[in-house]
Amino acid sequence: MKHILSSLFLLVIASSFHAQVADFEQFNLPLDTFDNGSIEENGFQVDVLFFQNSYDTSFGGIWDGFALSTMRNDSTEGYMNQYSAITGSGNESNTYMVAYPPFSGSLSIAPDILIDGQLVWNSVYVTNSTYAYLSMLNGDGFAKKFGGASGNDPDYFMLDIILTINAVAMDTISVSLADYRFNQNNDDFILDTWLEVDLTEFDTAIHDTSSLQFVLRSSDTAFGFINTPTYFCIDDVSYSYLTGLDDLEDNYEAHFKNLGEAILITTSVASTVEFYSIGGSLLRTEKVNAGETVIPFDNRTRGFSIIVLKNVKESASAKIFFQ
Numbered sequence: 001m002k003h004i005l006s007s008l009f010l011l012v013i014a015s016s017f018h019a020q021v022a023d024f025e026q027f028n029l030p031l032d033t034f035d036n037g038s039i040e041e042n043g044f045q046v047d048v049l050f051f052q053n054s055y056d057t058s059f060g061g062i063w064d065g066f067a068l069s070t071m072r073n074d075s076t077e078g079y080m081n082q083y084s085a086i087t088g089s090g091n092e093s094n095t096y097m098v099a100y101p102p103f104s105g106s107l108s109i110a111p112d113i114l115i116d117g118q119l120v121w122n123s124v125y126v127t128n129s130t131y132a133y134l135s136m137l138n139g140d141g142f143a144k145k146f147g148g149a150s151g152n153d154p155d156y157f158m159l160d161i162i163l164t165i166n167a168v169a170m171d172t173i174s175v176s177l178a179d180y181r182f183n184q185n186n187d188d189f190i191l192d193t194w195l196e197v198d199l200t201e202f203d204t205a206i207h208d209t210s211s212l213q214f215v216l217r218s219s220d221t222a223f224g225f226i227n228t229p230t231y232f233c234i235d236d237v238s239y240s241y242l243t244g245l246d247d248l249e250d251n252y253e254a255h256f257k258n259l260g261e262a263i264l265i266t267t268s269v270a271s272t273v274e275f276y277s278i279g280g281s282l283l284r285t286e287k288v289n290a291g292e293t294v295i296p297f298d299n300r301t302r303g304f305s306i307i308v309l310k311n312v313k314e315s316a317s318a319k320i321f322f323q
Contacts, residue, residue, distance in 0.1 A: 022046040022237040024095040029070050034083040036067040048112045064102040070094045077134045084130040085233040091125040091194040096235040110211035121199040122238035129231035143227040144220050147180045155180040155219040162213040163202045171202045262296040274308040
């Protein structure tokens with residue numbers, strides 16, 4: 001269990017903690033259609049998030065990045081069905097994103113650089129595209145059937161979700177889109193449902209310049225290139241952000257120290273301590289007097305949490321993020 005105090009910084013609360021979900025329904029895309037960038041140029045803006053896209057009219061239109069889709073075709077093989085999710089829909093909705101990383105470079109979701117605040121990634125749902133799923137299941141003219149003729153080949157198709165801050169990779173969460181490396185073949189699988197990925201497990205603090213990058217890996221390669229169709233799908237990107245943050249008042253001091261199974265809080269005045277989940281739900285409230293107070297961790301507040309210190313006397317507040 002992670003509970004290492006890190007990246008400490010104090011911030012006055014000037015407004016609320018906003019939890020949001022990008023579900024893409026706002027685009028009102030008709031059923032069984034897609035937008036690969038030919039309509040919504042240069043990418044897709046959803047609240048404070050920007051979903052990268054590049055579209056070129058050459059050769060009848062080529063694209064990479066994210067494409068908006070409501071396609072429901074879960075049975076047609078091949079490249080002509082590149083905009084469908086194997087689930088036949090979004091995650092409990094019609095609309096989702098098909099992701100096709102560029103041949104060179106990275107695929108990313110980034111917050112608007114003008115956002116005044118701190119952003120944290122909560123979760124994202126992922127699944128396979130129909131194109132990639134059926135290619136792995138049956139093989140095609142370019143890619144092998146996963147498992148091979150015997151079913152014993154240790155094949156895999158992995159999605160690495162990389163947290164970056166100021167363009168520097170900080171942490172990675174790897175997701176199995178297909179895995180044939182189990183001792184028992186009955187355990188082998190190709191993902192055909194929407195899988196929720198918990199992004200709060202990233203081992204780094206919230207930051208205003210953080211972004212998500214997506215990289216695919218496959219066991220089926222040739223000359224250093226992936227043969228498996230490099231597509232996947234995402235939906236319901238959950239994130240939270242704090243706006244209107246400023247420095248803590250000079251006459252209010254607070255210090256924090258990790259004691260392993262507890263946190264030591266030192267304040268200059270009596271305060272209320274509130275523990276929040278990463279999604280903004282209040283988990284626990286404690287009162288502390290001026291001086292030093294030791295607060296043990298419990299099952300509700302272990303891991304990535306938020307502490308809010310409220311100066312009872314002056315109604316000032318502070319936030320600190322830790323893992």
